[in-house]
Amino acid sequence: MLYLVGLGLGDAKDITVKGLEVVRRCSRVYLEAYTSVLTVGKEALEEFYGRELILADRDLVELEAEEILKEADTSDVAFLVVGDPFGATTHSDLVLRAVHAGISYRVVHNASIMNAVGCCGLQLYSFGETVSIVFWDDDWKPESFYDKIKKNRSMGLHSLCLLDIKVKEQSIENLMRGRKVYEPPRFMSVSQAAGQLLEVIRRRREEGEELGLTEDTLCVGVARVGAEDQVIRTATLRQLGSCDLGPPLHSLVVTGRLHPLEVDMLRLSAAPDALAHLEVEDSSTS
Amino acid sequence: MLYLVGLGLGDAKDITVKGLEVVRRCSRVYLEAYTSVLTVGKEALEEFYGRELILADRDLVELEAEEILKEADTSDVAFLVVGDPFGATTHSDLVLRAVHAGISYRVVHNASIMNAVGCCGLQLYSFGETVSIVFWDDDWKPESFYDKIKKNRSMGLHSLCLLDIKVKEQSIENLMRGRKVYEPPRFMSVSQAAGQLLEVIRRRREEGEELGLTEDTLCVGVARVGAEDQVIRTATLRQLGSCDLGPPLHSLVVTGRLHPLEVDMLRLSAAPDALAHLEVEDSSTS
Structure with a gap:
């Protein structure tokens, strides 16, 4: 399963309870890092979530999406997005790639601007x-x-x-x-x-x-x-x-x-x- | 302090971590119950939050706002809204009443439709x-x-x-x-x-x-x-x-x-x- 999780707008604690549960149980967790920013950095998120995060820049998401989706049919992968996951076009693209590869996806919504x-x-x-x-x-x-x-x-x-x-x-x-x-x-x-x-x-x-x-x-x-x-x-x-x-x-x-x-x-x-x-x-x- | 807390769109776990902390520490917690609904009822929210909720219907919010704001200058009161707090006009009205009564307010945002x-x-x-x-x-x-x-x-x-x-x-x-x-x-x-x-x-x-x-x-x-x-x-x-x-x-x-x-x-x-x-x-x- 691919989870797209919105992080909201402020700091680490703006994630939803549902989103935090997803982050803590996924085998890999990516942090999208080019369409928006929180007021805290990757390290503060990692400390609060108790998980290592993989930074996903534009190249990774647009050119190497297979890397993100690898084994997501048999394990759970989370893709974290500042704000709500559907704020940027590239995230629709990731969803489409997942669906076409036979991978289910779920969205955990959050506030966006x-x-x-x-x-x-x-x-x-x-x-x-x-x-x-x-x-x-x-x-x-x-x-x-x-x-x-x-x-x-x-x-x-x-x-x-x-x-x-x-x-x-x-x-x-x-x-x-x-x-x-x-x-x-x-x-x-x-x-x-x-x-x-x-x-x-x-x-x-x-x-x-x-x-x-x-x-x-x-x-x-x-x-x-x-x-x-x-x-x-x-x-x-x-x-x-x-x-x-x-x-x-x-x-x-x-x-x-x-x-x-x-x-x-x-x-x-x-x-x-x-x-x-x-x-x-x-x-x-x- | 008056906290306006968005509950998001799905169920009890769509509240943010920050919002849940607010709910758990406030002296009174109101649940706005006339502009939207979650897929779960008041009881499910109370059980998950570990708090009693006071249902706030339109009459209470529009006609008896002082009741909600009572002692909010010296203690913390939370007002929970399905979606994001600024989805409905009546919530702006509550904010204005608070400010004019010398009560500070904070917003905990969440997803809305x-x-x-x-x-x-x-x-x-x-x-x-x-x-x-x-x-x-x-x-x-x-x-x-x-x-x-x-x-x-x-x-x-x-x-x-x-x-x-x-x-x-x-x-x-x-x-x-x-x-x-x-x-x-x-x-x-x-x-x-x-x-x-x-x-x-x-x-x-x-x-x-x-x-x-x-x-x-x-x-x-x-x-x-x-x-x-x-x-x-x-x-x-x-x-x-x-x-x-x-x-x-x-x-x-x-x-x-x-x-x-x-x-x-x-x-x-x-x-x-x-x-x-x-x-x-x-x-x-x-």
Whole structure:
């Protein structure tokens, strides 16, 4: 049996009781290590679970899935994923390989940012399509995330923006020379995401486009949701462009139309100087 | 401290290790009992947690919240919610009351249908706005759920439809006579939801409206997601209109544009006679 076990969002104790039982009885336990991170590392998990974990990077999961599935027809193998197992496409691929090899699978669900973001006070059923914001570089500055947010806002819906993660990436030089040397991991911060959005807004304004959001649009930056030191900051996009919410992971929410109860909840995490914008946004959209 | 603890979706062991520790050390533990249900009852939870639970119905949470918050400034009180704590609006209200009474709160997240529905193989970031389908009665047949699904599909997005729950409802006669006599709980099934959708489609077709979905649109019915006996059934809307997926809770997904990997995943849960539609849908939308 292949078990896909969600670890939730915070630390070692966010695994479910069911998930912990699975981890403790499986013959091999893999830890997926490239689509998300907890606030604690592999060693802390190993100590709490009382089990050795095998780190599974993208290469192992995508290119050597047979290794993970080896003997899973006769013994139990666990594949641990931060958040919920179905957050990333590659995990569907692993399930399909298992099924086609005649191996049964079970899922132990857990919280992911897709539902835990409700802690900021915005109602989950008022969110539109989820948006991914990728790191820009000198040559590649895609703007499709802006258009998706604009579309969601035009329908009054909030946008959850998942921020880019670069783990075990190679520089172009190392890639071309075939050297397995990896860059340090990078996690996009709320201020970096806001900065890219602000740049798109500037450019679109110059082009005379009718804007879907502005520097004063009310947003919520969240960091380390579910952990002891989680941060929720409600502020304008401009304000979030210069905020520091600490270590990863970060996500950004761009609000749509606000219900009065949502406004009351946002007040709990709004800096005093953001409250003026909160009230403006409220009266203009409700 | 007020703890809002998510219980996840299946049975007693779907609570997180962190959540279980909270439950075991709090002085009072409430179980929210009107927005969702697990596959096990209060007694099974009490036995596993080793704690007595106080059932919190809608009246208690909305009208007597002070009762729940009593002494939570000096002791620890837990409020248990099936799924994740921020699935329902009333829980935001409880948080606001706590904060305004000077009581701190913490959230222990867990899986909810909003993210666990990914188990059907559809990618979570390809879902649009979440839709609620309410029970029709003789006088009240709202159709707004159809329009939301149509809008999502026009953008190629899937629609998660949350199905109505009626717990501790009074008949109009009992309500008018002030008798606290309650009807048996009702949970909308996938076939009931599909039936209402099929009726809207028939009516809109008669009115000559361009349809956003038809009897042959590919849908996924899910039941008891996360439990041992969960069911995932991929079929046309017409087929789901006469399916029986067993005990509650049920949810319905109406697909949008399908990615080839999603099609491969849906095949795992598609009845043989649904595969033809799957292929039709696939080639016409991808």
